[in-house]
Amino acid sequence: LGATGGNENQYETLSIYLYNYGWNLGHLGPAAAVAWAMLALLLIIAAANWFIGRFVRKSAV
Numbered sequence: 001l002g003a004t005g006g007n008e009n010q011y012e013t014l015s016i017y018l019y020n021y022g023w024n025l026g027h028l029g030p031a032a033a034v035a036w037a038m039l040a041l042l043l044i045i046a047a048a049n050w051f052i053g054r055f056v057r058k059s060a061v
Helices: 014-024 029-060
Strands: none
Touching: 014 029
């Protein structure tokens, strides 16, 4: 598999795609936009996890 995502990039994750697109192909602008989208997705998932955890802790008391 290595760092390329396997044969014909079949196992390529979003972070590997971001690295290849930004650094190997030199498209840093679109790669930065993808990085911001990944950060936004991470923050949304973290907030959902926090709210669900709060709800579960309150209902268990």
